[in-house]
Amino acid sequence: MDTPLSHDLLRLKQAEALIESEDKKSISNSDRPNARQRLKALLDPDSAQELFRFTRNHPEKPSFKDGIVCASGEIEGRPVLAWASEFDSRGGSIGALQTRQICELYRLARQSGLPVIALVESGGARVTDGVLIMEGYAEVLKEAVYLSGVVPQITCVLGHCIGAPAFVATLTDFIIMDQNSTLCVAGAGVNLAATGENLSEKELGGPDVHTRHSGAVHFVEPDEAAAIARVRKLFGYLPQTNAEPPPQLSFQDSCERTDPQLNQLLPENPESPFEIRQVLHSVADQGSFMEVQPDFAPNLVTGFMRLAGQTVGVIANQSLVLAGALDTRALRKLSRFLNFLSAYNYALISFVDVPGLMPNASAHKEGILSYGSQALMAIGHLKGLKIGVVVRRCFGGAYFMLNPRIGGGDLVYAWPGARIGIMSDQAMASFAGHNPQLKQRLDHLHAQGSRSDDPFIPAAGGFVDDIIEPAQTRPILIRSLQRFSNKRQLDIPPKWLPNIPL
Known part of the structure; x- marks a missing residue:
């Protein structure tokens, strides 16, 4: 017997099937993992619970692939919130709707005491959203500032991260990149038009720039799998919130071990x-x-x-x-x-x-x-x-x-x-040539087998x-x-x- 409930369940199954088919299509058409695959690699098996699962900019269009995927889950049994860019959707660009999702994720993190991890591959903001995306990113940046020092935040850059997403990344506590990623204020084309510099995104903001020069990035890994593994390892050293002490784990080493x-x-x-x-x-x-x-x-x-x-x-x-x-x-x-x-x-x-x-x-x-x-x-x-x-x-x-x-x-x-002091004993002896009283004191220390930095x-x-x-x-x-x-x-x-x- 067909009931209103069975009809609604059918619609749900159809929507879920559409999401699954879109994921399979993106996997077959791309050489990079999609957002859900990245979240699956980050979180413990069977722990991911997707948030805003049926969010989309155009309800009339038969697609739920749009910008980002958000989820709650666990890492080594500890709860965490995470979001990942969907690069197959308009280059991972972020629109006004996606900024609302990120803001809501940050609010949940702040109120629930959960760390936030972002897996980012984004070409920047969607200029077609006009002033709405400017307002949206202003709110995201505000929430990121408010969240700083409340719960740990980690950004993992897995490709291009350009414009506003780069600023959001630098507001987090740690940034991890794979060696093929970039982190830039603007893309190479914008930079060429604005300054005349003909440089690639990697020359502008590649791993070498941010590890050896700017200091913005904390870890660089050889590939995406290693970068996500680094996130999981780093998370094990971080507390859940500022109201808790850092993790205390069981250990095998002896407390009395000497070397x-x-x-x-x-x-x-x-x-x-x-x-x-x-x-x-x-x-x-x-x-x-x-x-x-x-x-x-x-x-x-x-x-x-x-x-x-x-x-x-x-x-x-x-x-x-x-x-x-x-x-x-x-x-x-x-x-x-x-x-x-x-x-x-x-x-x-x-x-x-x-x-x-x-x-x-x-x-x-x-x-x-x-x-x-x-x-x-x-x-x-x-x-x-x-x-x-x-x-x-x-x-x-x-x-x-x-x-x-x-x-x-x-x-x-x-x-x-x-050796502790204003300067080394050798430097002090050199300086003492101009100060008879200091020289007498140093001679006395040296005669006793001591020194000024003892x-x-x-x-x-x-x-x-x-x-x-x-x-x-x-x-x-x-x-x-x-x-x-x-x-x-x-x-x-x-x-x-x-x-x-x-």
């Missing part, structure tokens, strides 16, 4: 470079260190690691590049990473081997004073536990990296070979908590994290926002 090789790691010559990532991999739970932005400002290593299953943020000076000195790019990288850690309640561990800030003329022209002030703002407002480990050098204006207590730090450790001097003043055997670094850090992980208090006055020297 005697660290006792032999430092070169005999204190000016010789060494690979700081050896320390990070040794200290972290086995296989848990993940570097962020490895190709941008490589003189500073930033990333996440787990210690006894607890996820923490890590910064470390890399002496293989610029002797580990901080230049403007390293300070930009540092500030952005610290702001993320602060927003999402991470503890910070600093592995310090820094000879100072770059003092040359080009650094001043690039704004090293302003970028240094931004880093000071970021580290000063980081509310989680801050632990410093002086691996070798900590001199001059870069002393703030140590997180001294006067700057809001909590625990400071030093390796026995550490770590026992700040330790005697209570500025260093302990001088530790390098091999014991891991168990000491784990005990510190376990005992002080609830630290959230900052001794700063209440205010809306600091006036960051941008």
Whole structure:
């Protein structure tokens, strides 16, 4: 018997069949995955629940393929919201209707405490939508700004990302690209007409531009599958919201594991470079260190690691590049990473081997004073536990990296070979030739077998908590994290926002 309900169910089945046939058609006619295939690769099996499934710009047309696909789902059992561009639909361009979908997704994320992941391949805004698309993107950008610092956001660029979608991407916390993708303010044709530059999109905004120069992109992967796999891996280091601590996972590694090789790691010559990532991999739970932005400002290593299953943020000076000195790019990288850690309640561990800030003329022209002030703002407002480990050098204006207590730090450790001071003992001896009183003091220290940058001097003043055997670094850090992980208090006055020297 034919009833109104059976008729409606038939219409539903017909609409679902149309969606399925359109997907099959796009797969057969294209060498790239469509939006639903990408979401399927991102989310756990059978966890995707599509949102706005029957949305379309033209209800009279028999098609539901139009711009984007939105879904809720899970990654390793944790809920998440995601949207993916449908490149087969007008080049993945975004119209007014799609901006409403994205805004609604952001609202759901903000109100439900769910991270947002975007898989983007878009030629930009649909100019045919006129002022409606301008209004629509203005609202998307507003929602992205509001969402920043509330829930983590990740953008995965899987092709061209041009115009307004590129700005939305840069408002998220992390950007991942495959090596064939681009991220541009405008396409090559627009740039040629506006400036006369005859450059491709890859030359304007390819992976090399954004990893080595602009610093906008955090990871580049060889292909789409690897990029989506990176999203899933990165998500495992992120909390659900700013109201939760970072993930605490089960672990197999021993909390008391030591590494005697660290006792032999430092070169005999204190000016010789060494690979700081050896320390990070040794200290972290086995296989848990993940570097962020490895190709941008490589003189500073930033990333996440787990210690006894607890996820923490890590910064470390890399002496293989610029002797580990901080230049403007390293300070930009540092500030952005610290702001993320602060927003999402991470503890910070600093592995310090820094000879100072770059003092040359080009650094001043690039704004090293302003970028240094931004880093000071970021580290000063980081509310989680801050632990410093002086691996070798900590001199001059870069002393703030140590997180001294006067700057809001909590625990400071030093390796026995550490050198801490205004400048190195060698530089101080050279300077002392003009100051008899200083020379007398240095001669007295040298006669005692000490030096002006000896770590026992700040330790005697209570500025260093302990001088530790390098091999014991891991168990000491784990005990510190376990005992002080609830630290959230900052001794700063209440205010809306600091006036960051941008």
